[in-house]
Amino acid sequence: MRIIAGAKKGHTIHAPRGHDTRPTSDRVRENVFNILGPIDGASVLDLYAGSGALGLEALSRGAERAVFVEHDGDAVRAIEGNLDKLGLSGTVLRRDAVTVLAQEAGAGRKYDLVLVDPPYDMYLDLQPQLARYLPAVLADDGVLVVETGARVEPELPLPQRTSRKYGQARVTVYEAS
Helix, strand or coil: CECCCCCCCCCECCCCCCCCCCCCCHHHHHHHHHHHCCCCCCEEEEECCCCCHHHHHHHHCCCCEEEEECCCHHHHHHHHHHHHHHCCCCEEECCCHHHHHHHHHHCCCCEEEEEECCCHHHHHHHHHHHHHHHHHHEEEEEEEEEEEECCCCCCCCCCEEEEEEECCEEEEEEECC
């Protein structure tokens, strides 16, 4: 995998070995950021970060700060290694994503871009909790990107900008209400 655009364009990034992490493909990441447009100065929350590919791409494209949330130790080490290799800074939390999301919402923290990419088979079970907390962490002009399996159509209490399929993946983009 590689960074698609921005200051770190072309640099490779690594994902942990095994099948527990499913990194967002270069093609899907490129399309996501084409949909989003410029993100200069954005504050990013990357939930279920895995290798950190989405958040790293955001930092490369000018995001000001990123918080990566991942519970798997190997994935956390991969994110930290990728940040070091690329010379980027970000906060990496080895914690449950819903717990962090609830705490961020409770603390009133807001993000310009929230990236949600849980294991595809977990999404439907997580959706009620995500629906409860995600609207509270989006800044007034914030954008939410949810990646699911292609057959899953997320239903969240936010205005949907678009939903597109890319092979086995679906990317759904929401705006703050």
